[in-house]
Amino acid sequence: MAESNKHAGDGPTASAKNAAIGRSFTRRRKTVPGVPALALKTVPVVVSILALLVAGPSVLTSYWVGLLTQMMIFAILAMSLDLLLGYTGLPSLGHAGFFGVAAYTVAVLSTAHHAGFWTCVASGILLGTMLSAALGLLVSHVRDVYFLMITLALGMVLWGLSYRWIPVTGGDNGISGIPRLEAHAGLPVTGPVAFYYVTLLVFVVCGVFMALIVSSPFGFTLRGIRENESRMKSLGFNTWLHCYISYVMAGAFASVAGVVWAYYNGFVSPTYLDLTASSELFLMVTLGGPGTLVGPALGAGAIVVLKNVISAYTQRWLLILGTVYIVTMLGAPQGLWNLRRRHRAGS
Amino acid sequence: MTIADRAIADRRCCVVFVLLAAAGTLAGSQGARAKADGPIKIGFIAPLSGPNAQNGRDILNGFLLHLEEIGYHAGGRPIEILVEDDEAIPAVGLTKTRKLVERDKVHLMTGALLSSTGYALAPYIDSMRIPMVFPVVSADDLTQRRRSKWIVRTGYSGSQPNHAFGEYAYHTLKLRKVATIALDYAFGWESVGGFRRTFEVEGGRVTQRIWCPVFVHDFAPYLAQISRDVDAVYALFLGRSALQFMRQYQEFGLKQRIPLIGAGTTTDEHVLPFMGDEALGVITPLHYSAALATPANTKFVAAYRAHYKRVPSYYSESMYTGAKWVVAAIDAVRGNVEDSAALVDALRSVKLQDLPRGPLRLDDYGNPIENVYIRKVERVHGELQNTVIETFPEVTQFWKYNPGDYLKQPLYSRR
Numbered sequence: 001m002a003e004s005n006k007h008a009g010d011g012p013t014a015s016a017k018n019a020a021i022g023r024s025f026t027r028r029r030k031t032v033p034g035v036p037a038l039a040l041k042t043v044p045v046v047v048s049i050l051a052l053l054v055a056g057p058s059v060l061t062s063y064w065v066g067l068l069t070q071m072m073i074f075a076i077l078a079m080s081l082d083l084l085l086g087y088t089g090l091p092s093l094g095h096a097g098f099f100g101v102a103a104y105t106v107a108v109l110s111t112a113h114h115a116g117f118w119t120c121v122a123s124g125i126l127l128g129t130m131l132s133a134a135l136g137l138l139v140s141h142v143r144d145v146y147f148l149m150i151t152l153a154l155g156m157v158l159w160g161l162s163y164r165w166i167p168v169t170g171g172d173n174g175i176s177g178i179p180r181l182e183a184h185a186g187l188p189v190t191g192p193v194a195f196y197y198v199t200l201l202v203f204v205v206c207g208v209f210m211a212l213i214v215s216s217p218f219g220f221t222l223r224g225i226r227e228n229e230s231r232m233k234s235l236g237f238n239t240w241l242h243c244y245i246s247y248v249m250a251g252a253f254a255s256v257a258g259v260v261w262a263y264y265n266g267f268v269s270p271t272y273l274d275l276t277a278s279s280e281l282f283l284m285v286t287l288g289g290p291g292t293l294v295g296p297a298l299g300a301g302a303i304v305v306l307k308n309v310i311s312a313y314t315q316r317w318l319l320i321l322g323t324v325y326i327v328t329m330l331g332a333p334q335g336l337w338n339l340r341r342r343h344r345a346g347s
Numbered sequence: 348m349t350i351a352d353r354a355i356a357d358r359r360c361c362v363v364f365v366l367l368a369a370a371g372t373l374a375g376s377q378g379a380r381a382k383a384d385g386p387i388k389i390g391f392i393a394p395l396s397g398p399n400a401q402n403g404r405d406i407l408n409g410f411l412l413h414l415e416e417i418g419y420h421a422g423g424r425p426i427e428i429l430v431e432d433d434e435a436i437p438a439v440g441l442t443k444t445r446k447l448v449e450r451d452k453v454h455l456m457t458g459a460l461l462s463s464t465g466y467a468l469a470p471y472i473d474s475m476r477i478p479m480v481f482p483v484v485s486a487d488d489l490t491q492r493r494r495s496k497w498i499v500r501t502g503y504s505g506s507q508p509n510h511a512f513g514e515y516a517y518h519t520l521k522l523r524k525v526a527t528i529a530l531d532y533a534f535g536w537e538s539v540g541g542f543r544r545t546f547e548v549e550g551g552r553v554t555q556r557i558w559c560p561v562f563v564h565d566f567a568p569y570l571a572q573i574s575r576d577v578d579a580v581y582a583l584f585l586g587r588s589a590l591q592f593m594r595q596y597q598e599f600g601l602k603q604r605i606p607l608i609g610a611g612t613t614t615d616e617h618v619l620p621f622m623g624d625e626a627l628g629v630i631t632p633l634h635y636s637a638a639l640a641t642p643a644n645t646k647f648v649a650a651y652r653a654h655y656k657r658v659p660s661y662y663s664e665s666m667y668t669g670a671k672w673v674v675a676a677i678d679a680v681r682g683n684v685e686d687s688a689a690l691v692d693a694l695r696s697v698k699l700q701d702l703p704r705g706p707l708r709l710d711d712y713g714n715p716i717e718n719v720y721i722r723k724v725e726r727v728h729g730e731l732q733n734t735v736i737e738t739f740p741e742v743t744q745f746w747k748y749n750p751g752d753y754l755k756q757p758l759y760s761r762r
């Protein structure tokens with residue numbers, strides 16, 4: 001049914017889009033094999049961001065080190081949603097659920113069951129990924145607004161579970177007293193800076209993996225599905241399977257972020273996986289620029305700063321956040337990072 | 348006033364921060380510049396928005412009232428108070444506390460409303476070694492099984508007044524079967540748990556326990572569950588939920604059939620002025636009532652009314668006393684708040700007389716020993732008040748039990 005709708009919508013815009021895909025394919029061939037031209041332009045930016053991140057703790061106060069740690073965790077999460085939203089074109093409004101499930105897994109295992117570090121980490125990532133594999137079966141055959149509604153509902157179910165499954169999750173109390181990562185993992189160094197570098201490592205590894213995924217043939221297929229699914233189907237691609245795998249991978253990376261968050265925050269509660277959290281994540285991606293990975297990472301950083309710093313100065317910081325969104329949507333509907341790309345293309 | 352100045356001065360920095368994250372070093376040099384002669388910084392969190400905003404407002408007002416009395420000066424140094432809104436959400440409370448401690452470098456933390464917020468903050472406070480005073484937060488384990496050197500409580504533990512109330516309900520009110528309906532989080536579990544323990548030891552029976560989500564909107568499904576053969580209903584709510592519960596309890600025709608008792612917050616003065624006849628006759632225990640007829644309390648109530656045009660609630664009194672407590676400790680260390688360990692020792696050894704609530708001293712676990720008042724809602728001179736009908740003097744958090752044995756038993760939970 002969705003297909004026939006797509007066909008009906010095929011018109012001059014669709015063919016223009018197809019031409020655009022064609023361009024990106026040919027452009028890719030002209031440059032270094034395996035590395036898209038766009039990524040090459042992004043490299044200096046990414047390298048300088050990473051250099052700043054590595055040097056950060058030597059000049060920053062512990063508060064800003066903590067804030068940067070948060071930014072990187074949410075950057076992983078936003079990039080994982082970008083796999084779905086930006087590259088596959090599947091708008092998920094329940095993505096914070098996987099993040100939360102992984103965080104809760106770490107919290108429950110480390111406090112109530114006194115499990116070891118690697119057990120907690122592995123179970124957190126595994127459970128989040130398995131859950132996305134199970135839920136993926138339910139959602140991968142729907143598109144657009146239906147996908148949005150179903151993921152929203154599933155996200156609410158996960159939130160409800162954390163809120164009302166009180167013997168395990170503590171309900172509204174949440175779970176506090178999660179051990180510090182350094183102590184739990186038996187690292188020789190402690191403190192916010194040590195944790196910062198662990199997070200940076202995870203961030204870089206996840207970032208590289210996701211960049212490899214989106215620049216692989218698999219990633220290009222996802223983009224093809226985003227632009228015109230029926231065409232990809234007629235070319236012989238199993239689009240359902242591609243969407244499913246993309247959903248599971250997004251869930252897996254979100255779980256990684258959840259595990260790191262649990263250790264960073266030392267506390268989990270239903271607040272971290274409610275609808276507000278999911279939609280905030282959605283906004284990080286749309287604000288930064290969907291389909292770019294770098295954009296959502298920067299969007300995540302910007303929103304973490306806005307939330308933490310602006311709220312210290314005014315009770316009406318949500319008003320400022322709202323204005324930022326509106327201005328972005330009006331002035332740069334493709335997100336801030338894509339704005340930069342458009343300017344370059346123009347010049 | 349000082350807050351406004353700071354906000355203006357820092358607003359420029361704020362812009363710089365957003366543009367240039369690396370400029371965070373500025374904040375560092377600012378923080379490090381706070382020398383021993385600068386102001387004493389007190390970090391303060393309270394829910395100033397959302398359904399518990401009235402509780403938060405009373406919490407802040409009570410604290411500010413005493414600071415104004417002493418002209419924002421203690422131990423020879425000016426006092427600066429940095430206020431953050433925790434929206435009564437534990438996760439937000441933790442974020443704001445982190446900001447106050449790490450960015451603003453406060454010397455001492457206080458405030459907070461919900462027990463769940465208390466539990467969320469405790470490990471962080473402990474790891475940062477920041478003295479924290481909880482004048483309101485009543486989470487039992489903060490001064491019991493999970494106590495920390497850095498946490499001092501001047502309020503009460505959730506089960507403390509309810510231990511006394513359980514006995515009172517059995518012997519004086521002659522109740523035998525009680526149903527409870529309470530908010531589903533730490534404060535609810537611990538209060539109901541304390542009541543149930545002593546009530547059942549005496550021979551009574553809690554036949555039914557109903558739990559409502561913290562942000563409950565409609566009590567109809569919960570009220571329908573109450574069995575009609577109980578002698579009384581014990582209710583625990585606060586803020587908006589207390590108002591709504593009282594109204595719906597009457598609308599369901601239950602008020603005429605089953606007497607209502609409950610935790611102190613259900614009829615506390617933060618909601619009592621907004622209630623009508625539906626609240627009349629409700630009996631609750633707490634360590635304070637605005638209707639206490641002692642000279643110290645009469646003076647406090649008059650000062651509070653003159654300042655804020657409202658009757659003080661137990662939150663106001665708690666924070667007023669909390670402020671006195673903090674100031675006494677600051678005086679004791681002669682303003683040297685940079686020495687956190689000495690400050691927390693001073694906080695534990697403060698002795699104060701003539702408090703609005705009556706006598707108050709800390710036990711070895713950092714929890715108050717104080718009177719518990721059984722109060723009944725009456726209308727006096729056209730205004731509802733919690734008339735004190737019985738006093739249990741010097742009640743500890745362990746009631747009549749041996750602390751060692753008490754702590755071996757698990758914390759009260761919803762099971």
